[in-house]
Amino acid sequence: xxxxDEAAKPTPAASGPAPAPAPAVxxxxxxxxxxxxxxxxxxxxxxxxxxxxxxxxxVVIKGELNGSEDLTIEGQVEGKIELRQNVLTxxxxxxxKAQVFAKSVVVLGEVAGNVTASEKVDIRDNGSVDxxxxxxxxxxxxxxxxxxxxxxxxxxxxxLEPKPGDxxxxxxxxxxxxxxxxxxxx
Amino acid sequence: xxxxxxxWGSKRAEQPSGFASPAAxxxxxxxxxxxxxxxxxxxxxxxxxxxxxxxxxxxGGNVEFYGERLGCKLFIEDLIGDVDRHARAGTTGELAxxxxxxxxxxxxxxxxxxxxDLFDFLDKASVLALSQQIVRxxxxxxxxxxxxxxxxxxxxxxxxxxxxxEKNLRCRSHNGxxxxxRALPNRDIIxxxxxxxxxxxxxxxxxxxxxxxxxx
Numbered sequence: 001x002x003x004x005d006e007a008a009k010p011t012p013a014a015s016g017p018a019p020a021p022a023p024a025v026x027x028x029x030x031x032x033x034x035x036x037x038x039x040x041x042x043x044x045x046x047x048x049x050x051x052x053x054x055x056x057x058x059v060v061i062k063g064e065l066n067g068s069e070d071l072t073i074e075g076q077v078e079g080k081i082e083l084r085q086n087v088l089t090x091x092x093x094x095x096x097k098a099q100v101f102a103k104s105v106v107v108l109g110e111v112a113g114n115v116t117a118s119e120k121v122d123i124r125d126n127g128s129v130d131x132x133x134x135x136x137x138x139x140x141x142x143x144x145x146x147x148x149x150x151x152x153x154x155x156x157x158x159x160l161e162p163k164p165g166d167x168x169x170x171x172x173x174x175x176x177x178x179x180x181x182x183x184x185x186x
Numbered sequence: 187x188x189x190x191x192x193x194w195g196s197k198r199a200e201q202p203s204g205f206a207s208p209a210a211x212x213x214x215x216x217x218x219x220x221x222x223x224x225x226x227x228x229x230x231x232x233x234x235x236x237x238x239x240x241x242x243x244x245x246g247g248n249v250e251f252y253g254e255r256l257g258c259k260l261f262i263e264d265l266i267g268d269v270d271r272h273a274r275a276g277t278t279g280e281l282a283x284x285x286x287x288x289x290x291x292x293x294x295x296x297x298x299x300x301x302x303d304l305f306d307f308l309d310k311a312s313v314l315a316l317s318q319q320i321v322r323x324x325x326x327x328x329x330x331x332x333x334x335x336x337x338x339x340x341x342x343x344x345x346x347x348x349x350x351x352e353k354n355l356r357c358r359s360h361n362g363x364x365x366x367x368r369a370l371p372n373r374d375i376i377x378x379x380x381x382x383x384x385x386x387x388x389x390x391x392x393x394x395x396x397x398x399x400x401x402x
Contacts, residue, residue, distance in 0.1 A: 138253055140246035150260040152253035153235040 057093050065098075073109075084118070092126065105135075107144075114148075217356050221388040222396035224352045226298065226331045229400070230256055236297035239323070241265040241304050243346055243360065251349045258297075263289075265304055265316075266344050270362035282311035289319055296323040301332040302347050303394070305375075306367040313370070317378040324401045330382065334375065334395045339367040 055061065059075035066082045073081075074091040081088060081100045088102040094109030104119045107127035115121055117135035128145040138150050230236045238258045240248065243266055252260050268288075272278045299320055305313055320330055344360035375397065376384060382399040389395050 136253065136257070138249055140244060140249050142246065144246070146244050146262075150249060150253075150262070153257050153259060 055094075090127070215356050215358050217350055217354050218390065218392055218394070219353055220355050220396060221390070222331050222386055222398050223349070223355065225386055225398055226300070226329055227255055227352060229329045229398075230258070230298045233297055235259060237261075237291070237295060239263055239291075239296055239299045241300060242302045243267060245346055245348050245358075248347075248349050255352070261291075266302075266307075266360060266362065269304070269307055269365070270344065270360075273363045273365055278309065279311075281308070282315040285312060285315040285319055289323060291323045293322050294325045294328075297325060297328050299324065299328075299330045301330060303333040303335065303345060305332060305370060306335045306342075307344065307365050308368075314378060321379060321381045321401070324382070326401050328401050329385070330379070330399045332375075332397050332399070334397065335367050335369050336389070336393045336395055338369045341365065342367045 053067070053069045053071045055071070055073045055075045055077070057074045061075070061077045061079070063079045064082070065071075065077060065080065068083070068085060070087040070089075071083055072089040072091055073094040073096065075093070076095045076097075078097045079099075081096070081098050081102070083102040085103055087104045087106065088100065089106045090096055090109040090111055092108045096109070096111045096113065098111075098113045100111065100113060100115045100117075102117050105115055105117045105121045107115075107121070107123045107129055108125075110128045110130075112130045114131045115129060115133050115135070117133075119135065120137040120139065121129075121133050121135040122139045123129055123141060123144040123146060125141045125143040127141070130145075130147045132148045132151070133146075134151040134153075136152060138152060140146055230238070233256075236256055236258045238252060238256065238260050240252075240260065240262045241264070242248075242262075243264045244262050249260065249262075252258055265285075268284065269278075269281065272281050272284075301320070305316070308316065324330065341364060343364040344362045346358040346360045348356040348358055350356050370378075372387075372395075379399050382401050384397060385400045386398040387395060388397075
């Protein structure tokens with residue numbers, strides 16, 4: 001009897017359907033951390049709460065994409081993407097064949113084309129960029145794929161005056177030659 | 187009550203292990219102190235947006251480091267990847283010819299080149315072809331950093347050098363085939379980089395020779 005009564009009592013961990021944040025409270029710290037980090041892009045997720053713009057898996061866009069909101073792409077885009085003041089997230093299912101201009105770019109899917117960001121380009125685990133990157137900060141995770149050049153010149157420059165005869169032939173044809181064909185693996 | 191408190195305390199002490207950073211040092215990834223690397227960066231730092239070539243594979247931490255330290259334009263050439271591809275295909279003899287056509291940079295346009303220990307894994311013809319390309323691409327005042335073994339080995343794995351900080355390099359294993367390492371005598375190194383001056387040379391405790399070569 002005693003045992004049956006005890007078993008019937010609902011414990012906090014097995015209290016059935018609870019409000020969303022409740023399970024984390026009863027979890028050990030590691031499990032709680034897993035919950036926190038299980039979302040593939042925590043920061044963009046917060047952005048989505050602010051102004052949720054999402055291009056779904058089945059959507060194919062050919063042409064020019066402009067906007068003034070943070071955007072997450074899970075579908076396919078071919079052409080040009082301009083979000084100069086906002087964060088662009090290429091989701092794990094996103095396939096981009098375009099020139100990209102944004103404040104910040106997070107890549108979890110595939111990008112073929114040059115990426116220019118005024119703040120940061122972040123290629124996450126399993127993300128892939130095939131093209132030249134221009135951004136003051138670039139992060140490439142273990143397991144990411146990158147092929148191209150990286151221009152991390154700070155706006156305004158930090159060093160001496162431009163050198164005489166400063167030729168930059170490398171900018172002429174992005175990815176015309178196999179500059180880097182690498183999968184970053186640990 | 188006291189035991190409960192102690193248990194609680196011990197759980198909290200264990201907590202960080204669950205959040206271990208993937209970049210945490212491993213026992214099989216030794217860290218070596220580099221004497222040449224800080225000098226390499228010091229030579230490049232005053233330059234405005236230097237053009238840097240890295241002949242090693244893409245290492246995310248290194249890319250961030252170059253950006254923070256130099257604000258450079260970076261080309262990761264991953265020649266170790268080329269060496270590995272040719273080794274797997276059994277076409278190592280074609281490597282020298284591929285070096286002659288591989289680089290798109292014009293003469294005298296590159297500020298810095300990180301060769302790492304690539305030359306140890308190349309045959310004579312490839313060593314010559316690559317060194318000629320380096321001399322061709324380097325601009326006056328430009329600098330090359332190379333690591334050279336001092337004794338040959340029949341078979342060795344490739345190494346990924348991860349910059350821990352300006353003075354320390356973590357030697358990570360590369361998943362390539364690896365190959366024989368050949369030791370290049372100093373006179374050969376000087377000969378193959380004809381047109382460059384040896385600016386610094388250090389023999390490290392692990393018997394690696396670090397060299398900085400500059401174009402006058």
